[in-house]
Amino acid sequence: MMQRFSASVMVAIAVLVSAACGGGGTSGSGSNVTFAAPVSQTGAFGQAEGLYTLQGYKFCVQTLNSKGGISFGGQSHKVNLVTEDDQSVAATSAQIVDQFNDQGDKLILSPYGSAGTTAVAPVVERNNQVMVDSNGADTAIFSHGYKSIFAVLSPSSSYVTSIIDALSALNPAPKTVAIIAASDGFSQHAAEQGVAEAKTKGITVVPSATAYTSSTKVTANTTDVSSALIAIKGTNPDVIIISAHLNEAVAAVKQSSELGVKPKDGFAATVAPPTPAFISALGKSSEGVFGSTQWVPEISASDSVFGSAHEFLTNFTNTYGWSSEQYPYQAADAAAGCEALALAIEKAGSADPAAVRTALVGLKADTFYGHIEFDSTGMNTAKPMYVIQIQKSAFVTIYPSNLATKQAIWPAVA
């Protein structure tokens, strides 16, 4: 009798321990895998880019888990997503990643933006963590010889160059452009590469080719770019390109009207135009603005997790209540980063960070986001960038031409 009672107690304890460990008790389920991410939920990026990134991570984890999780070691492993608000401060991102390490979280998804990713990268390296970067495009991040940082997105060098390429394909192509650039490394590098691309396309940069480092350089995240616009005034550019983030791009379009700086053909900007916040902040003034983007749903790409690019768009926008005509591409970046990490774990057959790192080095995957493959520095240079134009409050892909859904409105200003 006593023995039967003891056995019952032992079984009960085993069940309780199993339940407490989150094992679920089903055959074939392994322990959970934790992805940890410092994501801006307040501060400069909290209302837009950080929010989109967080939603991309959440959607990825939700989708992975709905399909049984990540398979390795003969078992399915559900994914936990742990996030902390970095308040849009790069140093806070780095502190959070250190805290993740103290908690034993080794698999890191990047914060939003190059500044945060730049701050986090050395911490990840020092702690023997591994990070997939979904939203930090500055090529400087990959110039330090880091071994554990892998970016799914195209590098900063592509942002303004893709705009220049798209503009030069229009008829008539612009003859002059002015480039306003924020002071952060990403925006400056994107502008620098854009100037070089403009030269190859025969487009003159006004007021000078180096103005983005002086008279048309503005403080990152500022809402006053009047000094740059005044410097441009009188040079009458065909197009004004803003190499910056949301705040600067919104300010540039708004203040140009106040200061009578009217580009003949229109505006273009990196990062900001393909975000819903850009349209809500500018209203009708956002019409016709061109923007470079990391992802468009028209690409011919698919995978077993998210399905096709169009299916990703439909499911993501339905989940978070976005319009399918105003989708935040940063969420696709984030979901792709999360998916790359999951694919690497499956390939490695382990969630051990060293094994995952090795798997990421050799990863070659075709996903809803496009091809993911990392070069020796950790960048995904194979993936192209795209250009959209805002038409009737919708993102319309206009470049490359084989993906274009409509013709560009050109000139883009009335």
Add this chain to the structure above:
Amino acid sequence: MSQFLQAAAYGVVQGGLLGLVAVGFSLVWGVMNVVNFSHGALAVTGAYVAWVLNVRFGLDPFLAIPVVAIALFAFGYVVQRGLINLVINAPIFLTLLLTFGLNLVILNGLQLLFKADDRTIDTSYASQSFAIGAVNVPYGRLAACFLALGITVALALLMSRTRLGHAIGATGMDRGAARLMGIRARHIYAVTFGIAAALAGVAGTMIATVGSFNPTTTPGQLTLDAFVISVLGGLGNMYGALVGGLVLGIAESLGGLLLTGTWVNAIAMAVLIVTLIIRPSGLIGKALYSGRVEV
């Protein structure tokens, strides 16, 4: 030359807007010796009131100003009577802490109500401009500049020509003596804070009309601007905030043209430091206000 004139013109109208932001802050600091860290939050509250009136009822932001001012005056009066008066005799650091806490409560409340999205009051005219030769003057900022001038003159007249103004001034100079003269200091402080809150709300309405605002980054910037402008212009003179705002606006605009836009904050601080070295009481401030009696 045309760039210089454009920068100067923009600096003047921008300076007027900055002066409007600072005038209420300067009043509370000068009269009550309270550095109000919730000033930016009050301005953004006013911006939201005007935005709601515009989006829901189609009310033009300039027509919404009286509604915003009355709502913010009532809010400011209650906050002062019910909260800040409790620590008005405490060291300045305690009032700093209290207004900082008030700032956080207001901003978190606004985030709960409106989320953290950037908002703007869309009008057909605010972002437009008229040209004088090669110089464009934006309508919205020009209107804000005139509004700042009008409010400053009205405030100066209130302070110099009315019993209420004399009571506010007397309480600011020597609270004990003012009480002996029969002035109800608690009420006067609440009225002063209410006026400052109303002015902050008006400034917020203008910010929302010519630019954009959100509850995360805008309030801190407005409070910092108000602080710098109040010190620059000087306390104890109703025109101090306007003068400080104009000087700062012009300095930032011309400085941004001569150097780069990234130097704007450094230029503002340099102007402030140089001014304080030459005139420690600010450009037109009264030294009396740094040595007044608090009983």
